[in-house]
Amino acid sequence: MDNVLVLKDYKTVPDIVHEYEPTLKFGHIPLVIDNGSYQCRVGWSINDEPHLIFKNLIARPRKDRCKKDAEPPVTPPIQIGNDIINIEAVRFQLKTQFDKNVVTHFEVQELVCDYIFSHLGLDSDGCVPHPIVMTEAFVTPNYSRQLMSELLFEGYGVPALSYGIDSIFSFYKNNIGDSGLIVNCGYHTIHIIPVIRGKVIAEHARRINLGGSEIISYLHKLLQLKYPVHVNAITMSRIEEILHEHCSIALDYQDEIKKWANPDYYDMYVKKIQLPYVQNTSSSTLTAEQQKERKKEMARRLLEINARKREERLAEDEEQLQQLLAIQDLIEEGDTDEFEEAIKTFDIKSYADLQRQIAIVQGRIDKNKQRIAAAANPEEVEVRPSGRMQPPQDPEAFQTWLAETRAKYSEIVSRREARRARRAAMVRRRTAAAAERMRVISRLAAAGDEFGNQDSDWDVYKSISREADSDSDADGERLLELEEALREHEPAPSSSLHHQLHLAIEPYRAPELMFQPSMMGNPEAGLAESMEYVFKHFSAEDQLLLANNVFLTGGCSQFPGLKERLEKELLEMRPFQSTHKVVMAGDPSLDAWYGARDFAGSNDFESCCITKEDYYEMGGEYLKEHHASNRYYRSPPPIVDNTLAPAGDANVVKEEIVVDC
Amino acid sequence: MTGESERTYCFKTENKFIVKSGCKKRMWRSLKQILVADRALPWTEDAVLYYSINAPPTFKPTKKYSDISGLPAPYMDRHSKLYYSNAEEFATVRNLPMDITAGYLQLRGATTIVG
Numbered sequence: 001m002d003n004v005l006v007l008k009d010y011k012t013v014p015d016i017v018h019e020y021e022p023t024l025k026f027g028h029i030p031l032v033i034d035n036g037s038y039q040c041r042v043g044w045s046i047n048d049e050p051h052l053i054f055k056n057l058i059a060r061p062r063k064d065r066c067k068k069d070a071e072p073p074v075t076p077p078i079q080i081g082n083d084i085i086n087i088e089a090v091r092f093q094l095k096t097q098f099d100k101n102v103v104t105h106f107e108v109q110e111l112v113c114d115y116i117f118s119h120l121g122l123d124s125d126g127c128v129p130h131p132i133v134m135t136e137a138f139v140t141p142n143y144s145r146q147l148m149s150e151l152l153f154e155g156y157g158v159p160a161l162s163y164g165i166d167s168i169f170s171f172y173k174n175n176i177g178d179s180g181l182i183v184n185c186g187y188h189t190i191h192i193i194p195v196i197r198g199k200v201i202a203e204h205a206r207r208i209n210l211g212g213s214e215i216i217s218y219l220h221k222l223l224q225l226k227y228p229v230h231v232n233a234i235t236m237s238r239i240e241e242i243l244h245e246h247c248s249i250a251l252d253y254q255d256e257i258k259k260w261a262n263p264d265y266y267d268m269y270v271k272k273i274q275l276p277y278v279q280n281t282s283s284s285t286l287t288a289e290q291q292k293e294r295k296k297e298m299a300r301r302l303l304e305i306n307a308r309k310r311e312e313r314l315a316e317d318e319e320q321l322q323q324l325l326a327i328q329d330l331i332e333e334g335d336t337d338e339f340e341e342a343i344k345t346f347d348i349k350s351y352a353d354l355q356r357q358i359a360i361v362q363g364r365i366d367k368n369k370q371r372i373a374a375a376a377n378p379e380e381v382e383v384r385p386s387g388r389m390q391p392p393q394d395p396e397a398f399q400t401w402l403a404e405t406r407a408k409y410s411e412i413v414s415r416r417e418a419r420r421a422r423r424a425a426m427v428r429r430r431t432a433a434a435a436e437r438m439r440v441i442s443r444l445a446a447a448g449d450e451f452g453n454q455d456s457d458w459d460v461y462k463s464i465s466r467e468a469d470s471d472s473d474a475d476g477e478r479l480l481e482l483e484e485a486l487r488e489h490e491p492a493p494s495s496s497l498h499h500q501l502h503l504a505i506e507p508y509r510a511p512e513l514m515f516q517p518s519m520m521g522n523p524e525a526g527l528a529e530s531m532e533y534v535f536k537h538f539s540a541e542d543q544l545l546l547a548n549n550v551f552l553t554g555g556c557s558q559f560p561g562l563k564e565r566l567e568k569e570l571l572e573m574r575p576f577q578s579t580h581k582v583v584m585a586g587d588p589s590l591d592a593w594y595g596a597r598d599f600a601g602s603n604d605f606e607s608c609c610i611t612k613e614d615y616y617e618m619g620g621e622y623l624k625e626h627h628a629s630n631r632y633y634r635s636p637p638p639i640v641d642n643t644l645a646p647a648g649d650a651n652v653v654k655e656e657i658v659v660d661c
Numbered sequence: 662m663t664g665e666s667e668r669t670y671c672f673k674t675e676n677k678f679i680v681k682s683g684c685k686k687r688m689w690r691s692l693k694q695i696l697v698a699d700r701a702l703p704w705t706e707d708a709v710l711y712y713s714i715n716a717p718p719t720f721k722p723t724k725k726y727s728d729i730s731g732l733p734a735p736y737m738d739r740h741s742k743l744y745y746s747n748a749e750e751f752a753t754v755r756n757l758p759m760d761i762t763a764g765y766l767q768l769r770g771a772t773t774i775v776g
Contacts, residue, residue: 099692155677505731518723521770
């Protein structure tokens, strides 16, 4: 199989600002927000599709601290959702409002809400005049809901608000009856939620704290460890792409991985992913020949420069010599005054000094002339072999030479390995090598006068030495030589091969985390085991109701093979000859939004909303229950520890006791 | 009332949680802290809370897979504590640098000193 998969490196497209039509503006149309920990989907209840789908992330660039105080600090804009074009560039500045599947960071949530409302084109003054349907996590803590209500009612002045659970919206959207076992595979969690006759049995629902993000980071790390060279090229977004497009769930994981142990199967089915790479044309394709040419060219240019310099210096010296000789002529003519004048300008003290200067300059000129003569014909000196190992020119002979060199190389390597292993074994006691060494030493001690008659006798010391001996030094040198020769003459493999990821078990191994969280050290039960656990809490009839309607939803349920795997697991865990059925959501990622939209358009939507009055009356954590909502449990007041109460209060209690008597 | 931010939208009455850059930031409780606070409250018997629906711990024996290849691994290298499945892998495991072995162990969640 030679087709290599190429990564597409998807880029996001920034969202447009949608038009805020008058029908929306004056119609009090509900706004539906599926606030998922992976993606946020937003749209009006009268539309077929959500207007905005973006990753629930913001990138807050850091301020430049190095700038001086004089300039006002320039705050780069915060990027939100689809504004982030290249997510890898801002990977370390990313923030999300979610901690697992619950919103905890409300400053980020407010920024995201700003993004939502501004991109829907809202222009109303001082409030968002639309009821809002917002999804929240199954059994969201009251604290989180309270802050969300506070944000929406007080920050945006929404008139009404309704919360619902994404997976249950999706369940009802798919219209598959009022009983079933919802399996919602999300970005951070997997929920198993039993619904019996339209009632969510929350106390028997279970949540596995593992989801798409964990699977992605597992695969990310796995591949980074497998290919340490490409650590930087293996990015989270590429892994996400691999996960979305090439990963699947094995029907029987044990069987699957056993198949991969067979090298032929591996070669047949291994997935090759091509990482982007830069073809380094200049250095590798020019190869030795051209590099040598280039080097020669450089040397030639250097020589030229030197020669020019020498000539300049020669001319300078000759001129100086002429001047000095002219001065000498002066004194020979007997013109002492002029001579005195002249030597002053040349900073020369006496006639003797002048003589010496002339001699020096003359010497310099002679030397330079010699050098120029030597540099004029350098070819004779230059020629020397570039390496000790010269391959034959003939291509066929070259191949045999290459093979021989490789064989020699591997032979030396294995010899060195063997020697190293023996030495390591010798250091330890009670190994065969150590025993052999002791035997040789004792024989040496008993050796007679004959020892040393032959040179090979001395090799005994090599075999008992614990240090690296001369043999290994020699081998090391030879190894270096061969290595260099191979590097120089071996045809370079195409660099695309160096930038390929080979995926064998990995595409099955990462999603398998859903069934075996223990693979990443998570002590929780996997999906199948947790389902079995949930089943145990129900009567036989109810179990059958659930098993006949196992409903798969959530983005992570889109792995190919998950449905079949669940069917197989159900077959194993359910009683013999009982029936079961797994239903996939029509659109696992978007059905929650569609369901919430249908709910917002239904007649009894009004009665399921928390109004502003309710909010001020009942507090932020209040929730109007409906078919797809969480149950509302009012937070009890915290326990007041009386033992720590101040003394004054204690006195009051005492008095009461007296009155009672 | 919190400070106004540089960018305000007409549809907002106030910036509820966004603070101006430079002002003191509000510390947000993490989910863990929220759950701890929840646990301290005297809830009624029937209340189902976030922490009460955690998946049960697994009761099945966990399978061992080779850290480097993912194959079933009957052996463990005593030196590095990595699992491996055959002799060939053992040679590889033995030659892995420290940071890679540590990475594999961390990936498997086996970094505790006791384990």
